[in-house]
Amino acid sequence: MTRAKIIGIGSYTPERVLTNKDLENMVDTSDEWIITRTGISERHIAADDEDTSDMCVRAAQGAFTMAGLIPEDVDLILAASVTPDFRVPSLACIIQKKLGAVNAAAMDIAAACAGFINGLTVARSFILTGAYKTILVFGAEKLSSITNYEDRNTCVLFGDAAGAAILTASDDGSGILSTYLKSDGRLNQLIHIPAGGTHAPFGVGNGDFRKADACLHMNGREVFKYAVRLMGDAALRVIKDAGLTPEQIDLFVPHQANIRIIRSTAERLHLPWEKVYLNIEKFGNTSAASVPLALDQALREGRIKKGDHVLGVAFGGGLTWGAVLFRW
Numbered sequence: 001m002t003r004a005k006i007i008g009i010g011s012y013t014p015e016r017v018l019t020n021k022d023l024e025n026m027v028d029t030s031d032e033w034i035i036t037r038t039g040i041s042e043r044h045i046a047a048d049d050e051d052t053s054d055m056c057v058r059a060a061q062g063a064f065t066m067a068g069l070i071p072e073d074v075d076l077i078l079a080a081s082v083t084p085d086f087r088v089p090s091l092a093c094i095i096q097k098k099l100g101a102v103n104a105a106a107m108d109i110a111a112a113c114a115g116f117i118n119g120l121t122v123a124r125s126f127i128l129t130g131a132y133k134t135i136l137v138f139g140a141e142k143l144s145s146i147t148n149y150e151d152r153n154t155c156v157l158f159g160d161a162a163g164a165a166i167l168t169a170s171d172d173g174s175g176i177l178s179t180y181l182k183s184d185g186r187l188n189q190l191i192h193i194p195a196g197g198t199h200a201p202f203g204v205g206n207g208d209f210r211k212a213d214a215c216l217h218m219n220g221r222e223v224f225k226y227a228v229r230l231m232g233d234a235a236l237r238v239i240k241d242a243g244l245t246p247e248q249i250d251l252f253v254p255h256q257a258n259i260r261i262i263r264s265t266a267e268r269l270h271l272p273w274e275k276v277y278l279n280i281e282k283f284g285n286t287s288a289a290s291v292p293l294a295l296d297q298a299l300r301e302g303r304i305k306k307g308d309h310v311l312g313v314a315f316g317g318g319l320t321w322g323a324v325l326f327r328w
């Protein structure tokens with residue numbers, strides 16, 4: 001059976017590290033409060049002149065090296081992000097230019113923290129139909145550009161990073177076994193940026209505009225409630241669709257949003273903690289970059305072996321959520 005398979009993966013995190021101690025000097029918070037409620041100790045922050053596309057190019061280097069390919073081999077670029085370099089042109093087109101991937105089509109995906117899962121699902125569909133053969137999928141965010149560092153409820157959560165994966169068709173039994181995507185736009189106000197779109201544009205005449213309106217707003221309590229249930233639902237769905245049981249999952253790679261959400265989701269799936277991959281302590285919530293960053297690190301640390309069943313799941317603004325199940 002032909003499947004879409006990841007043949008190369010890479011990630012990048014900026015050099016600057018913002019610790020909980022640093023945040024204690026910026027807002028009314030404490031290291032203990034942040035760790036207890038989120039599991040985060042530090043996060044990486046991009047330089048002012050470091051764009052999302054720059055991080056993507058760095059992440060792609062590892063993916064190309066692992067796959068043994070060059071940018072000219074890629075025929076489609078999918079970039080998942082809510083923090084692109086520009087509104088127009090697309091982030092994918094900027095990446096294409098910087099990589100020199102002259103043979104590729106390019107398009108963006110806006111699905112917040114679930115963006116990379118959406119990207120994998122779209123890539124899988126194109127590969128299985130034969131429309132494209134070699135697809136480069138990014139999940140990347142410069143969340144520091146939309147974070148209000150005067151809001152202690154959100155500024156402690158977010159970091160910057162990029163992840164990249166190269167997919168192609170495979171008949172060796174490995175690859176994506178199942179995916180599942182879902183959304184509920186009725187709950188869009190739980191995670192949103194009030195200003196910047198056509199509803200509340202920047203510029204002349206918008207006298208009510210505040211700088212904070214250009215930053216991410218989140219109802220953390222409600223998000224927690226939905227995230228645990230919906231991430232669990234998506235995970236169970238792809239496990240069932242693949243003809244497997246939770247006991248057959250070798251590694252669970254969840255969106256690194258909050259340690260309590262991750263723990264609750266693992267418990268719902270009856271997965272032992274040693275099967276859960278975590279990097280939230282060092283990187284925080286990197287939105288669309290979260291899952292590819294974790295996958296890349298897990299693979300390079302030897303946590304993923306050939307033949308393993310690897311489950312990825314994410315949840316974010318929209319609301320959007322989804323899951324993917326691989327046989328590695």
